[in-house]
Amino acid sequence: MAYTLLATLILVALSRSSAVPKPASLDLFAPLPDFKHKEELLEHYGDFMLSTMNRSVDPCENFYEYACGSWKESKMLTEKARNTSVLGVIQERINDQILAFLQNATQEQLQDKNHSTSAEWKAKQFFASCVQMKANLSLGYEKIMGQQDDRYAVEWKQHYQNASQDWIYLNFMSHYDVYPLLPMRLHYNTSGRKFDILLSGPSKALANVNEEQLQNMTRDFGIIDEQKRKDFLSNFANLTQFERNLTQLVKHRNDTEQMKLGEFINRHKEDRLNWTRYFDVAFNGTQRSSWPVINLLEDVGELVHFLERTELNVLRSYVQHRVLIKFYEVWKTKTRNGTLASECRVITETYFNYALLPWFIEENFDKERRADVLTLAKHIKDTFYDLLDQYSWLDDETRSEAKTKLTSMDILVGYSDDLQHREIFDAVYSNQNMTNDWYENLVTLEKNRAKVKLRSVDKALIPQVQMTRIANAYYAGYFNQAFIAIGISQWPLYHVDFPAVLKFAGIGNIVGHEMAHGFDSTLYQYNYDGKKVNWWSAASLRNFKERYRCLESQYNKYILLGVQTNGTLTSGDNIADNVGARMAYRAYERNMGSKAWQMKPLQGIDYNNKQLFFLKFAQSWCTGADNASKLSKIKSDEHAYEEFRVIGTLSNMPEFSDAFNCKLGTDMNPLKKCVVW
Ligand SMILES: [Zn+2]
Secondary structure: OHHHHHHHHHHHHHHHOOOOOOOOOOOOOOOOOOOOOHHHHHHHHHHHHHHOOOOOOOOOOOHHHHHHOOHHHOOOOOHHHHOOEHHHHHHHHHHHHHHHHHHOOOHHHHHOHHHOOOHHHHHHHHHHHHHHHOOOHHHHHHHHHHOOOOHHHHHOHHHHOOOOOOHHHHHOOOOOOOOOOOOEEEEEEOOOOEEEEEEOOOOOOHHHOOHHHHHHHHHHOOOOOHHHHHHHHHHHHHHHHHHHHHHHOOOEEEEEEEEEHHHHHHHOOOOOOOHHHHHHHHHOOOOOOOOEEEEEEOOOHHHHHHHHHOOHHHHHHHHHHHHHHHHHHHHOOOOOOOOHHHHHHHHHHHHOOOOOHHHHHHHHOOHHHHHHHHHHHHHHHHHHHHHHOOOOOOOHHHHHHHHHHHHHOEEEEOOOHHHHOHHHHHHHOOOOOOOOOHHHHHHHHHHHHHHHHHOOEOOEOOOOOOOOOOOOEEEEOOOOEEEEOHHHOOOOOOOOOOOHHHHHHHHHHHHHHHHHHOOOOOHHHOOOOOOOOOOOOHHHHHHHHHHHHHHHHHHHOOEEOOEEOOOOOOHHHHHHHHHHHHHHHHHHHHHHOHHHHHOOOOOOOOOOHHHHHHHHHHHOOOEOOOHHHHHHHHHHOOOOOHHHHHHHHHOOOHHHHHHHOOOOOOOOOOOOOOOOO
8 A cells, every 4th residue: 555655656756847758658548647636637738739739830821730730740649549530539548448348357257147137247248249259150140040030929929820921921020120021110200209100112132232242141151061052142142033023113102191000091991901910910919090100102002912922931031031131230340440359349339338328427427527518518508698699680589589499409418317327227138138149149139129119109219319438429400409428528628627718618619519500501490399490580591591601602612632622511510610619719708707818727838728729629620530531521521621620610710810819811810701600
């Protein structure tokens, strides 16, 4: 004990003494060192800020280059970190943390009966089984092809003993939410916020497998015997032909039919298909006539005729192969770094998303941090609200609607309280026991998913929360909800001990960005309740469009490596960037007083709060991505390329030019500025 204490003291003494050079290997993106004093943390962070800057560049010419120009050479970044972005590195660190957690289990612990009811331990068991078996896909192939995938035979033996095995029966016999002959999808309706039944035509799956993939498949499945291989391939070819015929027989309606199940059956009494039996088999008689149905199908007569004439063993084999392909997609999950462990981590996270949350929250985002970010969010929201009063281009009626939308906006940071309780997830996973057999485990989990889906029709569900372990945030128009994940509220973007300016310019800007999405060029169409209802007066809407078109032409002018930014594609996020930064800036001022701008909170860094605000904002978007990924981003991403996100936003802010003394007419202080909100 005494030794430990001594060692710590020495380390602290060393790092605080200016006579001793700081270790060059100190990596900013390693888990945060255990600083004993807030000052040390800030000194460390200040060093990082300086290390990525290129101060030989005029900040009024290209502020992104000024703030991020030395990212690729920063001594505080490892080689790996230099090739990615701030958020990219945070994500990698989180992924490593999750991996370490999943791996932290001995064989004995995995077999321990005391762990058998814990969802967290089930995740670890699942992960371990994946690492053991994922390389051997032939075991999965044998499992799927060797099993009896007939949920009626297994679960409702009594009832279905005498059931006639027609194509409808076969369509719904699988345990795994695969109903491919005439699909029924359980579909989340964002406007009704409930699951409904979606009827649409059969889709292609086997036909999408090309020759090379098919060869890989037989190899993966360990079908080596020449005769068996031939049989597999010829059967696959026949089923593919069947699928081509099947998918040609249905036309989709021009107008979608939307009604209650009872009404649907009534209206389609004359159809060749007996819809009553169709739903009876699908739901084993538990369906309600009040359930919502969305029908995309034109007449199904031809399809039904075709299915009635096809031999049942062909239909059965087709369903089985669709199941096989569904699992194959999961089995061969790949990740960028390509290690088996990382692939198994990704799959485990998919199936045990919530089960890992209580642990993850404890480790990364306690109540103090959540409250801190929520307080920031409140400041920014209040600021936005007050600013709405100042826009003369908005008439009073629309202004009042905008205020209602902003006030009703739900801002969720990290997690809701119920996600911290292990016993809730233990209950959710109670009937899903994990074994050493990974393929069996997947079957168990998929069976359960399909069952839950079948029970979810017409049920209102809690908002589908994005994985909070992701270094990202979002705004959902149909819930009027902004979500700030735990993954993004992390060092070095955010730290609870940061001075206010780094909080407002960092995570505060992210909050403002997501909030602003509620008022961007697409989502402005949704009202306070997330419904697509027009709440704009004609005049205000005209003004709004004129304002954001200014931004569109501004961004159209940004060219990277000969490729032009698409100002329309990136419009929503450019608005969000511009508004987010402005709101965060104003919120800081509103909260700290305008005198605070002149103070210098970071020792050893000769920048005042005002300058630091813009530096921090810009440095959130530093990236060391290579040209190929920059190019693919600029062509297809809804966000502008990072450099343009920074330049575009700051060149519209007179406050920025004021902070860095940029003369009117310089690149960062153009005469024409675009302001939407
Ligand atoms: Zn966005």
